[in-house]
Amino acid sequence: MRPNDRKYAQSHEWVKIDGDVAIVGITDFAVQELSNGNESDLVYCDLPEAGRTLAAGETFGEIESVKAVSDLYAPIAGEVLETNAAIEDHLEILSKDPWGAGWIIKMKPERKSLEGLMDAAEYEKFVASKKH
């Protein structure tokens, strides 16, 4: 079971509210899809500048695995406060700890409500439907 302290987007990002900050990352499913289980398959990522304002669903970054470049989407609207510089040179962190050390950006959310996103149980079902 995936962590229940956060919400999930259909594009496989998660968002966790921590006080006034929203922490955003990508799920273990996304990492697996990108890397096929080989952490060294994730090779590059581009992350946004702090201060950039994002709309919900907007592309905020790009990630390259050995065989595909994919977009990263903001699960909520808000301003980018910080990006996780550690992952830019060590994308294997996403494989090792997608829920903690593998966070990607911190945002100042436009709203604290996470309506429209899935909880862990709903995301489990969503992912299961993708496997068939």
Add this chain to the structure above:
Amino acid sequence: METWRLVTTWNAQPAFNLGLDEALLESQGAPVTVRFYSWKPGALSLGYFQKFAEVPAAQDARAVVRRFTGGGAIHHQRELTFSIAAELEHPLYRGSIPESYVRVHAAVARALATLGVTAELRGERALASEREGTGMCFHKSSPLDLVWGERKGVGSAQRRTRGRVLHHGSIKLGTTPLEGDIATLEHVAPGLQPESFAPALRAAFEEEFGVRLEAGVPDALERGRAKELAERFLDPQFLRRR
């Protein structure tokens, strides 16, 4: 039977080629679209994330562009380039990235077999075409690459955005000075032109995917968007963004 659109553009300019591919990637609701094309001039294309300085051949090449797909640099001469744009949920692309590569490469291998070439996924074998420090796609391989004669013969990459996927493939008909000793079709079909290999590739796609490829053209919206996007591929800042 499902019908896919086939867009053929021979000897097209590098920025046009990339602009049209990206427009097809963005074209929500469009039919699955296969492109067969070639390049004039034969340009060197860098992968989206590659550093310009890390591709020695780019320093003095006459025509250089940066792709929107990842991977290494490709010298687009003596090759048939293809792309396939479709929804992520289409059976061609549904599931994992490796699964989609296996499907596309099965079709390419089927076309190569018509020339007597047995192409296989590299898997874990070592290749004679590996080179360090060139930044070239054909000098670096992954288990999903198509190989024959212990060399890489098809360069491939994907871009996934907004629920759609574009798969790029470069099938080498002959070698280029920048790529050297790689797998090509020169030994079975000397001087083969992309236009001459296209019918076999078309038939292989139709047979492998169980579809009909119908010749078509981009619609007005796609053409307009392709023109806009081509500007980015002409922009020196985009080329040297890394």
